[in-house]
Amino acid sequence: MNTHVRLARFLYAIALCATTVLAVPQAQQPLDRTKVPPPGKPPELHVPAWTKAVVHNGATLIVSERHDLPLVSFSITFLGGANQFETAGPRGLAAMTSSMLNEGTTTKTGDQLSDALQSLGTNITANIGGEEGSIGFVSTKSKFDATLAILADMMMNPVFPPDALERLRARTLVMLTQSKDQPNTIGATVFAKVLYGAEHPYGQRATEASVKAITRDDVVALHKAYYQPGRAIITVVGDVNSAAVKGTIERVFAAWPKAGEKPSFNYPKLPERRPTTIYLVDKPKAAQSVFNIGLPGPPRNTPDYFALQVLNHILGGQFQSRLNYNIREVHGYSYGVNSSFAYGRGPGAFRTGGAIMSAKTDAALSEFMKELRGIVRDRPVTDEELQTAKDALIQGLPRSFASVSAIGNAITNLTVQGLPDDYYQGYAKAVSAVTKEDLLRVAKTYIDLDHLAIVIVGDRASIEGPLKATGIAPILILDLEANPVSSSSNPGNKPGN
Amino acid sequence: MATINLSVRRIILPVLVLLLCVSAARPLAGQRRGSSAADAIRIPFETFKLPNGLTAILSTDKSTPTVAVNIWYHVGSKNEIPGRTGFAHLFEHVMFTGSGHVPYGLHDKLTEGVGGSNNGSTTNDRTNYFEMVPANYLESALWLESDRMGFLLDKLDIAKLNAQRDIVKNERRQSIDNQPYGRVSEIFSEAMYPKAHPYSWPVVGYMEDLSAASENDVKDFFRLYYAPNNAVLAIVGDFDPAQAKGWVAKYFGDIPQGKPVQRPAVAPVKLEAEKRLVYEDRVQIPRLYIQWPAVGVKHDDGYALEVLGAILSGPRTARLTKALVYDTQAAANVSARQRSSEDVGEFQITVTPRPGHTLTDLEASVDDILQRFIREGSTAEDVQKATSGAELAFLRGLESNLGKANQLIDGAVFHGDAHYFRTHYQKLLSVTAADVKRVAGAYLTKGRVVLSVVPMGKRDQASKPAESQPVGERRSNVPGGRS
Numbered sequence: 001m002n003t004h005v006r007l008a009r010f011l012y013a014i015a016l017c018a019t020t021v022l023a024v025p026q027a028q029q030p031l032d033r034t035k036v037p038p039p040g041k042p043p044e045l046h047v048p049a050w051t052k053a054v055v056h057n058g059a060t061l062i063v064s065e066r067h068d069l070p071l072v073s074f075s076i077t078f079l080g081g082a083n084q085f086e087t088a089g090p091r092g093l094a095a096m097t098s099s100m101l102n103e104g105t106t107t108k109t110g111d112q113l114s115d116a117l118q119s120l121g122t123n124i125t126a127n128i129g130g131e132e133g134s135i136g137f138v139s140t141k142s143k144f145d146a147t148l149a150i151l152a153d154m155m156m157n158p159v160f161p162p163d164a165l166e167r168l169r170a171r172t173l174v175m176l177t178q179s180k181d182q183p184n185t186i187g188a189t190v191f192a193k194v195l196y197g198a199e200h201p202y203g204q205r206a207t208e209a210s211v212k213a214i215t216r217d218d219v220v221a222l223h224k225a226y227y228q229p230g231r232a233i234i235t236v237v238g239d240v241n242s243a244a245v246k247g248t249i250e251r252v253f254a255a256w257p258k259a260g261e262k263p264s265f266n267y268p269k270l271p272e273r274r275p276t277t278i279y280l281v282d283k284p285k286a287a288q289s290v291f292n293i294g295l296p297g298p299p300r301n302t303p304d305y306f307a308l309q310v311l312n313h314i315l316g317g318q319f320q321s322r323l324n325y326n327i328r329e330v331h332g333y334s335y336g337v338n339s340s341f342a343y344g345r346g347p348g349a350f351r352t353g354g355a356i357m358s359a360k361t362d363a364a365l366s367e368f369m370k371e372l373r374g375i376v377r378d379r380p381v382t383d384e385e386l387q388t389a390k391d392a393l394i395q396g397l398p399r400s401f402a403s404v405s406a407i408g409n410a411i412t413n414l415t416v417q418g419l420p421d422d423y424y425q426g427y428a429k430a431v432s433a434v435t436k437e438d439l440l441r442v443a444k445t446y447i448d449l450d451h452l453a454i455v456i457v458g459d460r461a462s463i464e465g466p467l468k469a470t471g472i473a474p475i476l477i478l479d480l481e482a483n484p485v486s487s488s489s490n491p492g493n494k495p496g497n
Numbered sequence: 498m499a500t501i502n503l504s505v506r507r508i509i510l511p512v513l514v515l516l517l518c519v520s521a522a523r524p525l526a527g528q529r530r531g532s533s534a535a536d537a538i539r540i541p542f543e544t545f546k547l548p549n550g551l552t553a554i555l556s557t558d559k560s561t562p563t564v565a566v567n568i569w570y571h572v573g574s575k576n577e578i579p580g581r582t583g584f585a586h587l588f589e590h591v592m593f594t595g596s597g598h599v600p601y602g603l604h605d606k607l608t609e610g611v612g613g614s615n616n617g618s619t620t621n622d623r624t625n626y627f628e629m630v631p632a633n634y635l636e637s638a639l640w641l642e643s644d645r646m647g648f649l650l651d652k653l654d655i656a657k658l659n660a661q662r663d664i665v666k667n668e669r670r671q672s673i674d675n676q677p678y679g680r681v682s683e684i685f686s687e688a689m690y691p692k693a694h695p696y697s698w699p700v701v702g703y704m705e706d707l708s709a710a711s712e713n714d715v716k717d718f719f720r721l722y723y724a725p726n727n728a729v730l731a732i733v734g735d736f737d738p739a740q741a742k743g744w745v746a747k748y749f750g751d752i753p754q755g756k757p758v759q760r761p762a763v764a765p766v767k768l769e770a771e772k773r774l775v776y777e778d779r780v781q782i783p784r785l786y787i788q789w790p791a792v793g794v795k796h797d798d799g800y801a802l803e804v805l806g807a808i809l810s811g812p813r814t815a816r817l818t819k820a821l822v823y824d825t826q827a828a829a830n831v832s833a834r835q836r837s838s839e840d841v842g843e844f845q846i847t848v849t850p851r852p853g854h855t856l857t858d859l860e861a862s863v864d865d866i867l868q869r870f871i872r873e874g875s876t877a878e879d880v881q882k883a884t885s886g887a888e889l890a891f892l893r894g895l896e897s898n899l900g901k902a903n904q905l906i907d908g909a910v911f912h913g914d915a916h917y918f919r920t921h922y923q924k925l926l927s928v929t930a931a932d933v934k935r936v937a938g939a940y941l942t943k944g945r946v947v948l949s950v951v952p953m954g955k956r957d958q959a960s961k962p963a964e965s966q967p968v969g970e971r972r973s974n975v976p977g978g979r980s
Contacts, residue, residue: 033640039636040633043562043631071889111814114812115814120885123886140537140889143889167826177782178782181779182676288671288675318605319605329660330660334664335667355670356667392612396612396631398631399629403896
């Protein structure tokens with residue numbers, strides 16, 4: 001044995017002169033593999049430091065230096081999004097406006113902007129979501145100033161060419177048509193509409209009609225109203241000098257006048273909660289049924305946030321969560337299921353779901369319901385589950401600081417969500433404080449088993465009968481827009497059925 | 498490297514991380530910079546080999562208190578045999594069901610349960626497994642990874658195999674059968690490569706083959722391919738190299754060396770004539786795909802083809818994008834790109850039409866633009882622009898321990914040189930306008946596959962419908978490519 005090992009080492013040393021061959025310690029006694037190696041000393045949490053300042057026009061400037069690589073992440077984040085600024089105009093307007101910023105400025109055509117960025121080797125991305133928007137890039141240190149100048153030009157001086165609007169409108173309409181073939185998108189859209197109704201922004205989506213209604217005047221007006229420093233957070237992370245960067249920002253944005261204020265996040269009342277119902281959207285011959293189960297939940301500033309994070313981790317937030325363990329690992333009904341709370345400034349949804357093989361749609365629904373009943377009532381969280389979830393959350397925090405853009409997001413989010421500057425320093429303590437009683441309480445509060453929307457997109461012909469037979473909830477057939485399908489076109493509701 | 502054919506264990510968050518890292522490992526769509534740029538193209542590392550043949554690569558990075566363990570086995574779907582397709586990937590799933598000293602569930606508990614993550618992925622060419630953990634859990638990660646390399650079969654039974662078979666079938670349903678345009682990649686594999694060619698079937702496999710895999714298949718496959726001499730291990734992140742070396746020797750050193758692995762002989766593919774196919778899918782908008790046989794990662798023409806893709810599509814001034822999306826506005830979007838596997842590669846163009854424009858017209862427009870490019874070529878400035886983002890892409894890849902590990906192992910496995918990322922970068926930046934013109938003429942020839950995906954019952958929407966042969970739902974109905 002030893003001879004063989006030595007000979008092998010010798011041969012490898014010849015064959016791979018550039019590679020060291022590592023001596024294997026002579027094993028006096030064989031390795032005991034039954035013992036799990038204990039962890040080493042836990043690393044200290046290192047939260048990146050940052051400085052905060054106010055720019056001449058009222059924008060907040062956050063700078064965090066990190067010098068290990070010649071990279072810079074830059075972003076301007078705006079508080080408020082389509083839900084606050086689109087209310088008067090058609091849905092899809094804010095997204096259209098942000099996607100037109102690169103279509104040309106008072107001094108540069110869209111082609112010139114594109115060529116300039118390509119030569120700099122970077123990309124500027126802009127978008128406006130439901131409650132916030134941003135424009136930003138990651139560049140090498142040497143290309144930072146030049147890229148920033150282009151960003152400022154795009155944001156402050158866009159010209160919104162009419163032909164560009166028509167081109168983007170046509171592209172958006174194609175994408176909307178394609179999304180009607182995509183079961184995941186159908187499921188998410190119908191789920192939102194069922195939960196929030198037509199009046200609440202959380203239930204609204206851009207439609208063919210709303211995209212067709214967007215005018216250039218709408219775009220110009222939204223741009224003017226939205227991109228204002230009074231609600232802006234400028235975040236710079238990476239290989240920069242804080243003091244120098246402040247000067248750069250003041251200079252580049254000298255022509256961006258003080259205006260705008262932080263928006264209020266007032267949402268209309270939620271629709272009356274309805275008794276638990278299965279909403280079935282027909283996708284003929286679908287190989288899988290796409291599940292979305294849930295109801296409106298709490299906003300991000302809920303005092304129950306940490307308890308809910310721990311709860312969700314156990315229920316459906318990781319691979320070995322109760323839901324994924326049961327439905328994927330034990331039963332093999334799916335490639336994966338999960339759960340989440342959406343938070344945000346308003347009542348973001350609690351949602352669980354995944355794609356289930358069609359033939360097991362009924363059985364999987366029973367298992368989903370069993371796990372929800374379990375976490376709320378029948379099977380309270382164990383000490384071991386609680387500890388593992390806490391360990392995972394607390395020890396996973398450093399991942400939030402692993403790149404310049406991740407650090408930028410982590411720091412900016414504190415302001416976006418109205419959280420304290422020492423949030424990350426206090427994170428471990430807040431997670432540790434969660435008790436089993438807290439989990440039972442928040443589960444009962446936020447997972448209301450009597451008022452769940454169960455949205456299933458799948459092959460109605462094969463799954464409706466079995467779903468009905470489970471007796472879990474009445475079934476309502478909806479179309480792709482979440483409108484009830486009349487019973488005349490409804491083969492499952494024949495007289496006497 | 499064939500990211501499009503990547504099949505992974507789970508769809509939850511870690512998958513995204515992995516895909517990002519894998520694509521970051523490729524210098525994306527090229528882009529050039531001055532010669533001094535090469536100075537930034539650096540990953541400090543050391544490498545060593547155990548007597549049993551395991552190659553290990555260590556690279557420290559103290560910027561975040563985490564560490565990635567990543568191991569590649571040089572086996573993928575191309576090592577399968579017809580009738581047992583999808584086996585390499587199914588086996589990847591079995592590797593997560595526990596091993597001799599690691600009961601089911603402990604692997605997850607010591608990774609995601611301590612604030613980390615784990616996953617695996619399979620391509621045509623290789624299978625990988627990784628753990629990303631807090632820095633103080635490196636030793637247990639190595640213990641986990643070594644146990645399944647050395648002792649997987651101790652705890653294997655048919656029930657475990659069956660459970661994973663069901664999950665993989667669901668993975669296939671989710672990623673292929675229930676996705677609009679989801680079967681395109683599979684149809685191309687069948688059409689482009691002759692029957693029984695190692696690249697002619699999908700990584701995730703066919704349903705009936707997944708049903709056929711037996712317990713003995715698992716055992717034979719493991720013994721043949723999951724030996725230390727067929728693996729490369731990388732540890733990247735915040736750790737002490739001397740200690741890590743000791744742990745690698747301790748946990749992997751006593752795993753016996755396996756037999757030398759026979760690599761399948763992969764014949765290069767050349768299509769003598771055009772194959773035209775039409776596939777009816779549950780979509781409302783048709784799509785045109787054109788694919789040519791190209792080269793794999795070991796052939797230098799791949800760099801010029803990568804640059805060609807970036808000159809043809811992407812930014813609004815790229816040739817196809819400008820002509821079809823901006824000028825005539827016949828297309829909603831267009832993409833052109835080179836995909837390189839270990840032994841083969843493909844160059845593919847995809848066009849989504851705007852309403853009122855036919856695939857036939859779009860194909861003619863694409864061909865006009867390509868013919869003109871083949872005649873006239875591009876400017877040095879086009880090439881420069883197309884590769885100017887390479888440095889940034891590389892540097893951003895350095896921010897991920899896993900991304901770095903993948904770059905280093907990729908070089909070691911496919912080029913016998915963990916340093917190959919530098920060679921790759923230099924070769925990409927050395928591409929000239931003349932190279933791009935030459936590869937366009939050499940590869941974008943008549944021997945190609947043109948696939949129209951059309952709504953159900955709308956074969957007339959195909960490009961040149963009368964000349965296009967229908968491809969059915971089942972692979973046994975697939976014509977072409979089997980000559």
